[in-house]
Amino acid sequence: MADRERRGTPPYGGEFVARSVVMDSDDLTRAIRRMAHEIVEHNHGLDGVELIGLQTGGVPLARLIADDLEEIEGVRLDVGVLDVAFYRDDIGIRPVLAEEVTEIAFDVDAKTVVLVDDVLFTGRTIRAALDALGAYGRPRSVQLAVMIDRGHRELPIRPDYVGKNLPTRRDEVVDVSPEGVRLGEMVRR
Amino acid sequence: MRHLLSIADLDRSDLESLLNLTDRFVEVSRRPIRNVPALRGRTVVSLFFEDSTRTRLSFETAAKRLGADVMTFSVGTSSVKKGESLRDTVETISAFGIDAIVVRHASSGVPSTIRRWTSAAILNGGDGWHQHPTQALLDSYTIRSHFGSLDGLRIAIVGDIKHSRVARSDVQAFTKLGAEVVLVAPPTLLPPSLEGWPVTVSHDLDAVVGTIDVCYLLRMQRERMVEALVPSLREYAQRFGLSPERADRLGERAIIMHPGPMNRGVEISPEAADRPNAVVTEQVANGVAVRQAALFRLLGTESQLESLEPKGTS
Structure with a gap:
């Protein structure tokens, strides 16, 4: 979980306390490798495929997937970066911190865009991302890759590539970092 | 907030x-x-x-x-x-x-x-x-985008300080962000007291123009003529206007700013207003x-x- 998500998760100003380690860094590496293979397989190569990482947790993950895709197919994809803060539907309901860069240097029109995020939860970030993407053009299709699908969807959204399905309680917090994936909760300091 | x-x-x-x-x-x-x-x-x-x-x-x-x-x-x-x-x-x-x-x-x-x-x-x-807080914010933003930061910059605000909300807001914003501000104006166009203003004052634009990073010109309002605060617009332009000669003496990286609308020929000469380092439309x-x-x-x-x-x- 990136710092921004942490700051936006109640109790605000609390501290993340890990209860269990779900994946270690080797597990992460293997899952990323598998997801890269699935992306290539599913799209019959990388023709017309573009990667966009969602700020903030999805960006390093998208870059790691791009590394693996390069090894597999010998093609280096440019990784786009998208901050969906201004497209969220919970502005006014919870803190929305808008401080990250958006940079999509390629044309998304008629492309297959793979959105990459670390954790799929309610699906609202992805809805906002689909809206934001619409401001850049009309992709031929949009796919979704996430490291952790933790359930509790509030919208009809499903991932195409999943690192791990992780049953959680609603009030738990999933932390994804290069060291691995931990499950825990925010505790008031 | x-x-x-x-x-x-x-x-x-x-x-x-x-x-x-x-x-x-x-x-x-x-x-x-x-x-x-x-x-x-x-x-x-x-x-x-x-x-x-x-x-x-x-x-x-x-x-x-x-x-x-x-x-x-x-x-x-x-x-x-x-x-x-x-x-x-x-x-x-x-x-x-x-x-x-x-x-x-x-x-x-x-x-x-x-x-x-x-x-x-x-x-x-x-x-x-x-x-006029949003003017001060956009001015600060414009300066920051040219210099990376306001820290250590020397900024001259030139003109009718007394009647200017832009000047009051800018002085506060620029100095809070670490810049040094010098006000350049005839005594009649300065506030009666500058106590508590973190600025220096000069009545001589020629002495200041070679030492600054930003030359911020205020609009000279015609009503001030009626109040006889300056003898004539022409004399004001001669002493406090940014002429091409004064603009030439600005440092290489210095920028020229104005909150608009400009009185070309009064506080800024038409030629200086159209120079590449005049950033008015950017503002x-x-x-x-x-x-x-x-x-x-x-x-x-x-x-x-x-x-x-x-x-x-x-």
Whole structure:
């Protein structure tokens, strides 16, 4: 979980306390490798495929997937970066911190865009991302890759590539970092 | 942050965080579609008791690019003409259910007075000689985008300081952000007392022009002639106008700024106004992004970080 998500998760100003380690860094590496293979397989190569990482947790993950895709197919994809803060539907309901860069240097029109995020939860970030993407053009299709699908969807959204399905309680917090994936909760300091 | 009334209410970190948020909106303005739905469903009213085109249009553009609904209250066609009081006007507008009021008034203190009569957030679009906070923010942003930071810069503000809300706001913002400000004006156009102003004063533009990073020229208002504060516009232009010769003596990286509308030939020569280092149109463009940042900060949720925290709702 990136710092921004942490700051936006109640109790605000609390501290993340890990209860269990779900994946270690080797597990992460293997899952990323598998997801890269699935992306290539599913799209019959990388023709017309573009990667966009969602700020903030999805960006390093998208870059790691791009590394693996390069090894597999010998093609280096440019990784786009998208901050969906201004497209969220919970502005006014919870803190929305808008401080990250958006940079999509390629044309998304008629492309297959793979959105990459670390954790799929309610699906609202992805809805906002689909809206934001619409401001850049009309992709031929949009796919979704996430490291952790933790359930509790509030919208009809499903991932195409999943690192791990992780049953959680609603009030738990999933932390994804290069060291691995931990499950825990925010505790008031 | 509930209202934006005065730069005096903000500290350095507030200012920097607004400028950082402005960066985001400048980036949004470069996208193929410049609108984002961040404030969809909110209503922003512009309530201008004093003439303004750029500030009002800039605020309205900012609100629209955030997806907010915009209502324009123009005094000329309103019940104010029939003698409606300021309080009744504000209470009536508030009864429509609005989220923010952008107000400009010829009297200092109006924005801070009307906040008692409404639950809407108040943004000061200029009040009397007092404050024009979004102008100071967009000026600071423009300077920061040229120099990376205001720290250690030397900025001259030239002209009618006494009657200028822009000067008062800019002095506060620039110095809070680490710049050194020198005011350049004839004694008649300086405030009676500069106590508490963190500035130096000069009456000689020629002595200052070679030492500064930013030359900020204020609009010379023609009414000041009537008050006989300067002998003639021509003499003012000769002593305090940015002539091509003075512009030549500016440092290589120095920029020329003006809040607009410019009196070409008075405070700035037409030739100097069109130089590549004159950034007046950049100021206007940054104005929209700065006002987006201010509206988003007040109506978006960052302010709720504090208000939600004690309750700890999940």
